[in-house]
Amino acid sequence: MLPVIIDAKLCKKDELCVHECPLSVLTVEEKGLIPTVHPKKTNYCINCGHCMAVCPTGAITLTAFDGQQATPFSKEELPDSAAVETLIKTRRSVRKFKKKNISVQEIGELIHISAYSPSGHNAQPVSWTVLDTPEKVYELGKVVVEWMEEMVKQKNPLAEKLFLAGLVNAWKKGNDAICRNAPAIAVAWAPKLGITPQADTIIATNTLELAAHAKGYGTCWAGYVILAAAYSTKVLRHLDIPEEHMAHGALFLGHPAVRYRSIPPRHEAVAKEQDGKFIFHARPNTH
Structure with a gap:
């Protein structure tokens, strides 16, 4: 055919x-x-x-x-550059959520949008595991904490560098600095072998994050979950991620409990010419 x-x-x-x-x-x-x-x-x-x-x-x-038609659009439907700039600049890492669930259907719509993100050779290798209730997210948090405790017990250098002992103690006292009491999480994963699986997964996650922001949802990258998944097969199994696959992106999702009203500053990228090339540094005092 x-x-x-x-x-x-x-x-x-x-x-x-x-x-x-x-x-x-x-x-x-x-x-x-x-x-x-x-x-x-x-x-x-x-x-x-x-x-x-x-x-x-x-x-x-x-x-x-299966014979689906392309969807026409006009230039007038596209946001202008100022609107896109505002969307990007107003995105925040939301760490406080309302006690209001976000449904798996709502998250599924965001995942569908993320399928339009670029991937190497258009392989689109990214799959997602979604936990759609605070209880499910909390259970994942417990598995992550178990991994952290093991790292501390082994005196792994990573444990000291990332203050894992403090995170574990805070968790036991009811302060969830790992999952932020989030109503939901979407974890993106892909085969270890592929053209650009890590980049594809991160790009898809970032695309979902911007789509969620545009729809009024709050998101925060679940860094500790991704870190634990890189070392713990138990975390991977809990997320139903198959063998020879790896999670590279994860977002907590929900309705933000805080309203952000202003855009904080960032350092202007400064260009320096070096051997005929232009090197841009987005932070001061960067070599």
């Missing part, structure tokens, strides 16, 4: 799809003919959708998506 289907009645024969295909899957045998799939590149298609996106008449469908 061919990966790309072109409707002859709608095709304008402008060859835009041919020139846009990143792997040259589409070709034209002669000027004025309808593009076809190159016979030697049938299996090269990565279903990125560039051909669909560039076609002005909607003549193209991808077999992998």
Whole structure:
């Protein structure tokens, strides 16, 4: 079965799809003919959708998506650069949440949006484990704390560097500095072997974070969960992450209990020319 289907009645024969295909899957045998799939590149298609996106008449469908059509949009629907800048600058790491759950359906919508983030070779290797109640998040926190206690007991240098003993003591006193009493968590994972699984997972998580912010949800990167997952098979099993897979991104999600009203400053990136290259430092006194 061919990966790309072109409707002859709608095709304008402008060859835009041919020139846009990143792997040259589409070709034209002669000027004025309808593009076809190159016979030697049938299996090269990565279903990125560039051909669909560039076609002005909607003549193209991808077999992998069961005939679904591309969704047209206009420039007027896009946020201007100021709106995008404001969205990015107003994103905060939310560590205090309302006692109000966020449903798995709501999180699922965000995960679907994150599927539009870039991935190496458009492999889209990222899967997600979602815990949708504070009780489930707390149970995960207990498993993470068990790992922390073991690290402290072994006198692992990482335990001292990250003050794990203090985090464990705080947890036992009812101060959850690990999971922040979050109503939900979404953990992103991918196969260890792949083109760019770690980058793909982090990019997808960041995309979900911005999508959540745009919808009014609060998020915070679950750094201790990711750290524990890198060392503890028990944490991976608790999250139902298969063998030979690894979690690289995780977000606590919920409704923020605090309203942020202003954008705090950041240092301007300073450029220095070095051997014909420009090196930008976003922090002062950076070598």
